[in-house]
Amino acid sequence: MELSEIIKTRRSVKSYDPEKTISDAELKNLFEEVTLSPSSFNLQHWVFIAVRDLERKKKLREAAWGQEQVENCSIAILVCGHLNAGKDAPKIYAEAPQEIQEKVLPMIHNFYDGNRQLQRDEAIRSSSLAAMTLMYAATGRGWATCPIIGFNPVAVSELLELTPDYFPVMMITLGYQKNEPRPRPYRRPVSEVVRFNSLNGPGL
Numbered sequence: 381m382e383l384s385e386i387i388k389t390r391r392s393v394k395s396y397d398p399e400k401t402i403s404d405a406e407l408k409n410l411f412e413e414v415t416l417s418p419s420s421f422n423l424q425h426w427v428f429i430a431v432r433d434l435e436r437k438k439k440l441r442e443a444a445w446g447q448e449q450v451e452n453c454s455i456a457i458l459v460c461g462h463l464n465a466g467k468d469a470p471k472i473y474a475e476a477p478q479e480i481q482e483k484v485l486p487m488i489h490n491f492y493d494g495n496r497q498l499q500r501d502e503a504i505r506s507s508s509l510a511a512m513t514l515m516y517a518a519t520g521r522g523w524a525t526c527p528i529i530g531f532n533p534v535a536v537s538e539l540l541e542l543t544p545d546y547f548p549v550m551m552i553t554l555g556y557q558k559n560e561p562r563p564r565p566y567r568r569p570v571s572e573v574v575r576f577n578s579l580n581g582p583g584l
């Protein structure tokens with residue numbers, strides 16, 4: 381599928397065929413594309429926890445306001461943000477030229493250290509872009525997805541054993557679409573959401 385077609389095809393799908401499974405090999409191909417997503421300073425502030433086990437998905441569903449797609453999907457993926465992603469910078473830049481390392485490593489240190497709000501914002505920004513890549517890459521392979529934030533983050537963190545440096549950014553269900561999705565909901569027109577030069581400027 382062309383990218384434009386993928387973008388137009390993707391919907392938030394809530395009804396999946398519970399019999400359909402996704403193999404580790406296919407997941408791996410998918411996530412190899414996901415890891416190409418951009419991230420601030422290339423710190424890749426993400427970890428994905430993939431839950432295929434039915435009993436565990438049922439528990440996730442309980443923590444997700446009972447939303448059925450969390451149980452019926454082939455795999456539920458918790459996209460987690462890493463608050464302390466800056467600590468991986470020396471490893472990530474290990475093969476960069478010396479002058480880049482000398483410039484960027486202190487920059488990362490000064491930018492992130494001690495600023496919990498920024499660490500969180502950055503993790504949300506980068507992980508959300510990766511989540512979008514995941515949804516488009518899955519759509520292009522014939523899978524359906526749904527991003528989900530309707531869940532209790534404390535319960536989900538406990539269930540999936542997150543440590544304090546990690547927090548849930550969003551969940552994504554992935555599965556084989558069972559029913560036709562409802563018509564696409566209202567979108568604000570481009571002329572309203574794109575402004576030239578300032579917020580008060582003319583719309584496109």
Ligand SMILES: Cc1cc2nc3c(=O)[nH]c(=O)nc-3n(C[C@H](O)[C@H](O)[C@H](O)COP(=O)(O)O)c2cc1C
Binds near residue numbers: 392527550564565
């Ligand atoms: C951050 C985020 C959280 C969402 N959480 C939920 C959710 O908890 N349950 C759900 O059914 N849909 C959820 N959605 C899907 C939206 O309702 C959906 O994207 C929107 O209605 C537009 O529909 P479309 O994605 O099919 O174009 C979420 C979407 C986003 C981006």
